[in-house]
Amino acid sequence: MRDIFLSLFMLAFLLAGLRRPFVWVLAYLYVDILAPQKISYGLLSHVPLSLLVFFLAVVGWVFFDNKMGSRASMRQGIMVLLLAYCFLTTQTADFPDPAAAKWAWVWKSLVFAIFLPFTLRTPLRIEAAALVMVMAAGALIIDGGVKTLAGGGGYGELAFFINDNTGLYEASTLACVAIAIIPLILWLGKNGTIFPPDWRTKLFSYALTFSALLIPVGTEARTGLLCAGLLAVLMMRSVRYRWLYLAGLALAGLAVQPLLPSSFSSRMGTIENxxxxxxxxxxxxxxxxxxxxxxxxxxxxxxxxxxxxxxxxxxxxxxxxxxxxxxxxxxxxxxGRAFHSAYFEMLGEQGWPGLALWLILQISGLLQLEAIRRRLRKSEGAQDRRDADLALALQQGHLVYLLGAAFVGIAYQPFIYMLIALQIALVQQVRRRTEMRLNPLARRVVVARPHSMPDVA
Structure with missing residues (x-):
């Protein structure tokens, strides 16, 4: 039954792309995050699904999409340099066969992150991509949250749909990502237009946030606890009543403490000792x-x-x-022990030049998002306020990732590069809107020129 549902859902996704080719981009996000071909034991498991959807996404953009206003950014250039550098180090790797196996998926992660911002030209497309990313990761988060509530957690014991230890199915990676996307979940619940922010949308966003907070408990991943602590501090910047917020955190901590399993408390104690x-x-x-x-x-x-x-x-x-x-x-x-840190992973595998490129990619994004938030936070325009909130959500999520990356080898994690692509698209969109406001002639040209297809998802 599960195979039939997954196969029909994937088929509907792909058929929808015949009408709106951008849907194939969303389909790739779904496939790369959730990997339904791993969950399925039927048709999907025998199809090169990721390659097929990637091909459709690129073809749909090249031949059918409106590319007006698309331009490459500095951060995309950095990813191109990082991609080229990784290729060169792979040719001279200390361990050629394992290096080639890792390169086989790393290059796809970087190439798609370079490509994705070109397709996210409108607010609706950015929201659609964020929604698919949250819901695809949310499937794993909800599964893990339910099992945790049912008492099925434990270090190395909490399985998500299948027993797998790669991608988001790895416990510490999912614990970090689950906490990192909480600001994006709350942004969609407050500012979404695909699902209007009524009581049902907000209730689901709060429930998904609660489930995300359960992932560090169910996996007993120390990284997740540290990430949750950082996020709690970061969110003080945006809450209206800080003392009430702090009081709520304290009460929640006291209420949850007796419910935590002893194994969780023992494992978290090793952070100090x-x-x-x-x-x-x-x-x-x-x-x-x-x-x-x-x-x-x-x-x-x-x-x-x-x-x-x-x-x-x-x-x-x-x-x-x-x-x-x-x-x-x-x-x-x-x-032969793994690096267990994205920073040392980059240093050991790509040396100082690779680490420098990677750090520039991360830090430049944080600075750009801060610039957007400061520029738009006092604007009276609804879209400006919405973008300011999104910039803050992406910045908070990225900071959480950078903390988690200190203890997990996720320097090339595809989901994080998708978040970086969202950041690039948001920055580009705000810049285009600012240029159009400052240059009325450019705005008249954009309006007068016919589009090859509507700017909708």
Whole structure:
């Protein structure tokens, strides 16, 4: 039954693109995030679905879409440079076969992120893309939230539809992304036009937000807890009554504490006492090794260069209390441990030049979004206020990602590059609108020129 539903839904998605080719772009977002071909055991599992939808999205844009006003941005140029640099390091990688396997999906993530802003030329298209991204990720978030409420959580035990450990199906990655998209969920609930912000839309957005907050609990991912804490602080900037907000957070924390499983509390305790946790100690050892490796290989070792590391980890465990505390030391020898950090992932694989490009891509986006928010926050125009709120939501989500990326190897996570594409599209749209206001002649030209197809999703 599930296979039939997924197949019919995907078929309807693709057929809708015959009338509006932009729908194929949305279809690719859905396929790349949720990966229905993995969930299905029937027809979809035997079809190169991602490649097919990507081909349709590009063909639909090239031959049928209106490209007026489309222009490349600086951040798209940075991604082109990063793509080219990753290609070069792959050719000289320390471990050619694993590097080639990772390159096979990384280049698709970067290429689509470069391509996507060209298609998001209108507010409706940006909203449609944000909605599909939220709902596709929301399918995993709702599934995980329901299982968590039913008592099915646990570190390494919470499965989302299928037992898989790649993409958003990896627990720590989903915990980070679930928290990062909460501002976007709330923005859609407040400012959406595809689903008008009535009580039903707002109720669903609040329920999805609650489910997203359950993901760090169900997965017992420490990264998710840190991300949730950062988001709580960031949202103080936009709430009207800060003291009431803080009081609500305190009450919510007190109410939830007795309901949390003991395994969750024990695992979160290792954030403070990392010397007693083998995972945290190993992570620190890998980061130390990466810094040393980058000193000898400043241009990186290509994808999966971590496979060459050899580590000696010392952990300390205290037993007893008061004056009778016994400290047990354990020496653990390990090798080939992953970076567990996007920053060290970039440094170890792409070296200092790759890390610099990646950081410029992130920081420039935050600065552009802040500039838009400041420019539009006092505007009386409804669209300007809407864009200012979206800029803030994307900025908050991006900051959450940057914190989560410090502890999870998600430097090339496709969902994050889709968020970057949304940021680029928003910046480009605001700039075009500003130019049209300042240049009445340009506005008359745009209005007078016929469009090849309506600017709708």
């Amino acid at each position: 990392n010397k007693a946790d083998q995972s945290a100690s190993t992570r620190l050892a890998v980061w130390k090794w990466t810094l040393s490796y980058a000193g000898d290989h400043p241009f990186g070792g290509g994808f999966d260069s971590y496979r060459g590391n050899k580590l000696v980890v010392n952990t300390k465990q205290e037993e007893g209390s008061g004056a009778t505390v016994q400290v047990n030391s354990n020496k653990i020898v390990d090798a």
